Amino acid sequence: MDAVHEHPALPASAQALVVTNQTVGPLYGERLVNTLKHRYSVVHTLELPDGEEHKNWQTLNLIFDALLQHGCDRKTVLFALGGGVVGDMTGFAAASYMRGVPFVQVPTTLLAQVDSSVGGKTGINHPLGKNMIGAFYQPRLVVCDLATLDTLPERELSAGLAEVIKYGPIADMEFMAWQEGAMEALRARDRAALAHAVRRSCEIKAWVVGQDERESGLRAILNFGHTFGHAIEAGMGYGVWLHGEAVGAGMVMAAELSMRMGLVDQAFVQRLRSLIARAGLPVKAPVLDAADNAGRYLELMRVDKKAESGEIRFVLIDGPGKAVLRAAPDALVRDVIDACC
Amino acid sequence: MDAVHEHPALPASAQALVVTNQTVGPLYGERLVNTLKHRYSVVHTLELPDGEEHKNWQTLNLIFDALLQHGCDRKTVLFALGGGVVGDMTGFAAASYMRGVPFVQVPTTLLAQVDSSVGGKTGINHPLGKNMIGAFYQPRLVVCDLATLDTLPERELSAGLAEVIKYGPIADMEFMAWQEGAMEALRARDRAALAHAVRRSCEIKAWVVGQDERESGLRAILNFGHTFGHAIEAGMGYGVWLHGEAVGAGMVMAAELSMRMGLVDQAFVQRLRSLIARAGLPVKAPVLDAADNAGRYLELMRVDKKAESGEIRFVLIDGPGKAVLRAAPDALVRDVIDACC
Numbered sequence: 001m002d003a004v005h006e007h008p009a010l011p012a013s014a015q016a017l018v019v020t021n022q023t024v025g026p027l028y029g030e031r032l033v034n035t036l037k038h039r040y041s042v043v044h045t046l047e048l049p050d051g052e053e054h055k056n057w058q059t060l061n062l063i064f065d066a067l068l069q070h071g072c073d074r075k076t077v078l079f080a081l082g083g084g085v086v087g088d089m090t091g092f093a094a095a096s097y098m099r100g101v102p103f104v105q106v107p108t109t110l111l112a113q114v115d116s117s118v119g120g121k122t123g124i125n126h127p128l129g130k131n132m133i134g135a136f137y138q139p140r141l142v143v144c145d146l147a148t149l150d151t152l153p154e155r156e157l158s159a160g161l162a163e164v165i166k167y168g169p170i171a172d173m174e175f176m177a178w179q180e181g182a183m184e185a186l187r188a189r190d191r192a193a194l195a196h197a198v199r200r201s202c203e204i205k206a207w208v209v210g211q212d213e214r215e216s217g218l219r220a221i222l223n224f225g226h227t228f229g230h231a232i233e234a235g236m237g238y239g240v241w242l243h244g245e246a247v248g249a250g251m252v253m254a255a256e257l258s259m260r261m262g263l264v265d266q267a268f269v270q271r272l273r274s275l276i277a278r279a280g281l282p283v284k285a286p287v288l289d290a291a292d293n294a295g296r297y298l299e300l301m302r303v304d305k306k307a308e309s310g311e312i313r314f315v316l317i318d319g320p321g322k323a324v325l326r327a328a329p330d331a332l333v334r335d336v337i338d339a340c341c
Numbered sequence: 342m343d344a345v346h347e348h349p350a351l352p353a354s355a356q357a358l359v360v361t362n363q364t365v366g367p368l369y370g371e372r373l374v375n376t377l378k379h380r381y382s383v384v385h386t387l388e389l390p391d392g393e394e395h396k397n398w399q400t401l402n403l404i405f406d407a408l409l410q411h412g413c414d415r416k417t418v419l420f421a422l423g424g425g426v427v428g429d430m431t432g433f434a435a436a437s438y439m440r441g442v443p444f445v446q447v448p449t450t451l452l453a454q455v456d457s458s459v460g461g462k463t464g465i466n467h468p469l470g471k472n473m474i475g476a477f478y479q480p481r482l483v484v485c486d487l488a489t490l491d492t493l494p495e496r497e498l499s500a501g502l503a504e505v506i507k508y509g510p511i512a513d514m515e516f517m518a519w520q521e522g523a524m525e526a527l528r529a530r531d532r533a534a535l536a537h538a539v540r541r542s543c544e545i546k547a548w549v550v551g552q553d554e555r556e557s558g559l560r561a562i563l564n565f566g567h568t569f570g571h572a573i574e575a576g577m578g579y580g581v582w583l584h585g586e587a588v589g590a591g592m593v594m595a596a597e598l599s600m601r602m603g604l605v606d607q608a609f610v611q612r613l614r615s616l617i618a619r620a621g622l623p624v625k626a627p628v629l630d631a632a633d634n635a636g637r638y639l640e641l642m643r644v645d646k647k648a649e650s651g652e653i654r655f656v657l658i659d660g661p662g663k664a665v666l667r668a669a670p671d672a673l674v675r676d677v678i679d680a681c682c
Contacts, residue, residue: 014650057398068469073649096437098646099464099475100555123440128409134440135476214441305439308414309355 001032001106001145005039009141011102013075016040019063019090020081021050024108027151032081032106040077044070048086053239055085055125057133063093074098080139083109083156084116084243088134091122095137105139108148110160110194111244114201117142119209119222125238129303130230136214144202146194154187158280159244161186162225164197165275166251167204169268170221170315170323175200176275183278220306221323224315225251228285231300235288248281249340257328257336258316268320285341293341294334342373342447342486346380350482352443354416357381360404360431361422362391365449368492373422373447381418385411389427394580396426396466398474404434415439421480424450424497425457425584429475432463436478446480449489451501451535452585455542458483460550460563466579470644471571477555485543487535495528499621500585502527503566505538506616507592508545510609511562511656511664516541517616524619561647562664565656566592569626572641576629589622590681598669598677599657609661626682634682635675 004010016036020029025047036043046066048059067076078101080090087105094103105117123134149157164186168176178196179186185193205222212219229250232241255269273283289296298312306313311327318324345351357377361370366388377384387407389400408417419442421431428446435444446458464475490498505527509517519537520527526534546563553560570591573582596610614624630637639653647654652668659665 057402061398064467064474065469068467068473068644071644071651073651074646075649096464096474096476098473099462099477121440123437126405126409128406132409132439133405133437135437136440303409303412305415308416310412310414 001028001143001148002035004032004106004143005035007141007143010039010104011075011077011140013040013077013102015042015044015070015072015076016079017044017046017067017070017072017076018079018081019046019048019086019093021048021086023050024082024086028081028108028148032079036079048089051239052085052125052233052243055089055238057124060089060093060124063090064097067093067097072097072101074101076101078103079106080104080117081106081108082112083107084112087112087117088122088131089124091120091137091139092124092134095122095135100137102140105142107142107144109152110149110157110198111163113144113149113198114160115163115205117144118202118205120213130234130238131305144198146191146198149189149194154280155242156244157187157189159242161279162244162247162251162276162281164201165272165279166222166224166247167201169251169255169272169317169320170224171204171208171321172200173321175204180275183275187280217325220313220325221315223306224317224323225254227301227304227306227312227314228253228297230304231288231297232285234300235296236286241286245282248276248279249283249285251276252283253285253336253340254315255317256340257314257333258318260332260336261316261326261328263316263318264320268317285337287341294337297337298330298333342369342484342489343376345373345447345484346376348482348484351380351445352416352418352481354381354418354443356383356385356411356413356417357420358385358387358408358411358413358417359420359422360387360389360427360434362389362427364391365423365427369422369449369489373420377420389430392580393426393466393574393584396430396579398465401430401434401465404431405438408434408438413438413442415442417442419444420447421445421458422447422449423453424448425453428453428458429463429472430465432461432478432480433465433475436463436476441478443481446483448483448485450493450497451490451539452497452504454485454490454539455501456504456546458485459543459546461554471575471579472646485539487532487539490530490535495621496583497585498528498530500583502620503585503588503592503617503622505542506613506620507563507565507588508542510592510596510613510658510661511565512545512549512662513541514662516545521616524616528621558666561654561666562656564647565658565664566595568642568645568647568653568655569594569638571645572629572638573626575641576637577627582627586623589617589620590624590626592617593624594626594677594681595656596658597681598655598674599659601673601677602657602667602669604657604659605661609658626678628682635678638678639671639674
């Protein structure tokens, strides 16, 4: 992070605004601001409240308020210092402020470093659905400083590992096998293991997004485990389960559905479940509604962005290392939910 | 409007949402919905409150609420039936809902037909500035039905003429000369005169936007009169002066500034002022602050989106038919404000 001001991809401007949250700001805010002062005449800071439950319009508006109160113009560069929530909101603010100003991601969580900071998906939640309002808007630069992971709570490290694990079944079984050997090192925050996990995850994500930025097809495979996962997050109330935790249990459900669709065998599901558990993630999904649990899951999944005309499209594993987007019979989905909760 | 469902550029989808307002909806809503039912299985309607003062997040959110409540997916087509406010908000909702769904403009005011519906600028106002939050997002189709102008209040017809007049000084003096001969016919809503005004305005706008969609340079000339105009709108409170009225007085101010910068002569300013007056528009700007009127104008103009590092960039006429973007000494701007208010 300390040399970021020297990076040639950094856009020129008089002003910069560092957007962070009340947890990350006190840890790394001053360091980033001091670095950026070598490059920008004026560097403002804004601390947002921390947590997925604040990923809404009210919080987003704090960024617009700050930009306008400081008289920030069209060239002002926004820096997102924090996890996925800060990155998504800062990115959407950058996409929308004066119809677009440049922004840079400085992710400080594993989840943001391996997933959300790369690929240009930005946005906020709506009471009726996660990430329903947003933009495709690419950062000019993503700065991953592995040292920031030292202060990451263990629960959030595990949540980040969910997105690392995801890349194996959908694209790279060699990466999955490497993780099976490196899981202890990753959880112990071994710098070399983390470096490989972050680099390989970003490579796979960049390869996929490079072919399909707007998610008209291929990109949707990055949402493996996310259709069930989003239902868990929305059903429990945003912020109760971490995104990565919901994706962990969601991947087990999606793998189970893949098996019941005849695409993978039981051994593969077990192998994935075991890796997810070793990452410290839940492999059992929560009951969202005691009266009609499967019905509640289905209802929540029908508003998923991948759904079309009310038909839910699942990311399934079509043999280890390859993903497909496919609808599934409701009865089969209900069986999966019953089996996994 | 009645044949719009047959247009090949109309995107395929199961659902469509017509967004209109409480004034236009009762006049043309049913007609558009009935037409669209030939093409879409389900056509929803949403009526927003009417007026620039409602061009804010709260109203925008009504569109997101409706889309989510109806279970609208990523293919749902939004139709903006109304004036610039409806078009700008519906366009921004389309840009942001699930990070982008297709939309179609059906402008029912002259201002929207000749200006705001074409070019892909969408957005909402912020208490500290007009159109500060938005996106560049192109409609799939713009449907101009001149018959809808029959119900347009006279004051709004005049406001629309401001944007028609604008195209002459910045790009086409022949068009300005035509308007000088056709102004009475335009105000009497002569169908042939309106057809030429709308067609030529859209041609010029499309030519400019085609070269510079994101307003990195040339496109800014379309904002002739808008820097002063936005200050008038913001200073008086959004909705007190119509946008076109503010642009009318703003063009006189910008022409006056061009003259004081030595770019055009007094005769040209007088010729433009006369045409603006004949369109039924104000040529005298309002006093925004009795104590320090010029200071208040300058303060409001410094948050204009074209400003850079606090320096206001004016669209000036560099000889009739040609516009330039240029800064101006504060003292000269103060003189212009004093002379025009």
